[in-house]
Amino acid sequence: MLDPEVPDLAQVLDALGASLLRPVTPLPDRPVPVSGVLIHERRGVAPPGQDTILLAVGADPGEAKDLLHSAAGYSALVVKSFGEPLTELSDAARDAGVVLLAADEAVPWHHLEAMLSSALAPAVRTPGAPAAGDLFALANAIAGMVGGATTIEDPHRRILAYSTLPGQPIDDGRRQGILGLQVPEVPVFYDDQYRELARTRQTCRFPSLPGGLPRLGVAVRAGSEMLGSIWVVDADDSLDETAEQALFNAAEIAALHLLAARTAVDVVRRRRADLLQRLLADPSSVTAVAPQLGLDPDAPVAVAAFTVADPEDVLAAHAATRLADLVSLHCEAHYGRHGCALIDGTVYALLPKGPHGELVADIARRAHGALRMPVQAGLGATVPGLRSIASSRADADLVLRTLAEQRTSPEACRVAAIEEVWAGATLSVLAQILAGDASLPRRLGPAVRAHDVEHGTTYAPTILAYLDTNGDIAAASARLSVHPNTIRYRLSRAEEIFGFDLADPDERLVLWLRLRLGDQLGW
Structure with a gap:
């Protein structure tokens, strides 16, 4: 996460995403502090800048190599290769002790500079809640500029903000989405629309769905990465090409807001994940950790564990990260502040309020629908407080192991509580005992x-x-x-x-x- 005192280059790159900037030279083992961003104009002299990221605007690899001689003290040099080899430039960057980064060629330099500055902004680095009001103000601005009720979504179809201008009609789909802050599931129709949105970089026009109104939609991108989408209701089917262009222009502005919101959310989420991991590993840390998680150490709590059941290790590892995001989003929507962490391929979530079974099953079904991969979930027994959390985690882990060992054919989505699989769980524990006790006859x-x-x-x-x-x-x-x-x-x-x-x-x-x-x- 971004340190509010001394931002590190690795943290900045992690916040922006790999599709926007990729390291050409390895990052040093030590932290690389970053204090700002500078633009070097072609044929100009590199401006002085200690611990800054220098954007080599318009420079080809040869010119950038010459630039490195005057780039001492910079945290990183950013170039665009446009298909040219960067081998010599990479060697020169290593010799100069400067990290070399390659930018997505489709991203304008001014856009890249704005996103880097946004990621480094002190307001973004504050370890508190994201400035959601900015997104709502942006939604209202777009609604007024384009001419229809507007929603801003993240890649998981979670509604981040919506416009509130009077007199702009909405339909039931938008109304339900606002109530649940999640786009309703209508796979046959909505999936096609989101696929179309992901394929094009222009504003898309979508006809009305059953019981709904026509819409304009546009993807919000940072380079090749899709940060989210913007949707505008076209109630009278009267929004013209001018409205389409206005929405397209708004997407570039929205990218900065979404990046800022995502960075702030990631700061909070990762911090809470670290805290939960510490609590699960050492329940005796409850006195120090519980206040930071906003949890009552003496309130009943249960642990839920989620995994992606897939034989391909690489796919499963990638899907586990996405699963952690999905579980975290749903738990935040249901509980507000909570704890969620990805540990060794398993996503753990604290569930402070009961009953939990229906929620866990709903999260697993939604995760399966989003990932298109088998998902398993185990729910541990409710314990009287966080000091007993290790017991509930052990239950959840045992449920997952029991589901994996069952001889029935694998299902797309399997969910169980420890009380529901007690017999299989007992056999699983006995198997471990038998396998680990060399004194037992095995003939x-x-x-x-x-x-x-x-x-x-x-x-x-x-x-x-x-x-x-x-x-x-x-x-x-x-x-x-x-x-x-x-x-x-x-x-x-x-x-x-x-x-x-x-x-x-x-x-x-x-x-x-x-x-x-x-x-x-x-x-």
């Missing part, structure tokens, strides 16, 4: 499976089907699609070969556990 379960592999027999699935059906030969035969006499013969032979007694209840229980948990134990 029987592995021996049956090994015999099946070596001789092509099916004793393990036969015994397991028999035990799963409580000793019902007919039910076991139906499950395996074999004759009941075949089941009886296999069971009799298994007792002879492996030396167990199915009439003994203790042996039946242990045998069932070993065969049932064989996959989890690696047997």
Whole structure:
């Protein structure tokens, strides 16, 4: 997050996003302070500037290389390559001790300078709430300039601000969105509109949907990154090309506001994530952490855990970050100030008010719809206060592990509370105990499976089907699609070969556990 005292270059780049500026040379291990932004005009002399970012406006790589000789003391030099190699310039930047950054070629220099200045502005770096009033004022200005009720949204279709000018008609879709600060889910229609908006850099005109009014829409971008969108209701279908151009021009102004709002929100969100991570790792820190999270340390609380269940590690890692944003947004909308953190691929959220089940399920469904990937969520038991939070987190983790271990086919969205999966959770814990205790005899379960592999027999699935059906030969035969006499013969032979007694209840229980948990134990 941006330090309010000494902003660091890495923090500034993180706030702006990788699509706007990318490092060509590695960032130093030490902090690189940034105090401001300077523009170098072509054929001019580089202005003096300690700890500033220098924009090499109009300079090609060769000219920028000469510029580096007078750029000592700068935090970074920003260039546009336009497809030219930057190898020599990169080497020169390393020798000069200046970080070399490449800007998105589609972003005008004045726009880039304004966004950098916005990211460095003291008001933005204040670790408080974002200046949402600026966005509402902007929405009113756009509504007056373009001629229709206006909403400003983030990339997750969350409504950040809306106009309030009198006399401008709105429809039910806008009204519902304002009430929930979230665009209503009408996938068939809205998804097509957002895809069209993402494909073009011009103002889009959209016809009315069932029960709605026509709209103009435009994407708000910082380079190739989409920061959000602006929507204007065209109630009388009378907004002309002048209105379209006005909305397009407003998008560039809105980019600065959205960047400022996003930066301020990220400062607060990351700080709260750090605090929650500390609390989950060390519940004894509750006295220091709880006031900063705005939570009562003695109020009931539960931990919810969310994961993206995907076999592709790279995709899952990227989706986990997006999942953290989605969970955080929904929890903020429901609870206001709260704690949410991404830890080792799992998103944890504190839920201070109950009941929680419906909210967790709703977040998981919405996350699945946005990510188009399987999402699992586990809800821990409610504990009497933050000092017992480790117990609720352990419950949530156990639910996720239980869902992952269930043998049923994977579903798009799976949600459970610890009370709903207590049996599977118990087996999961027993599997860990069995796997970790070397003193327990391991002969029987592995021996049956090994015999099946070596001789092509099916004793393990036969015994397991028999035990799963409580000793019902007919039910076991139906499950395996074999004759009941075949089941009886296999069971009799298994007792002879492996030396167990199915009439003994203790042996039946242990045998069932070993065969049932064989996959989890690696047997």
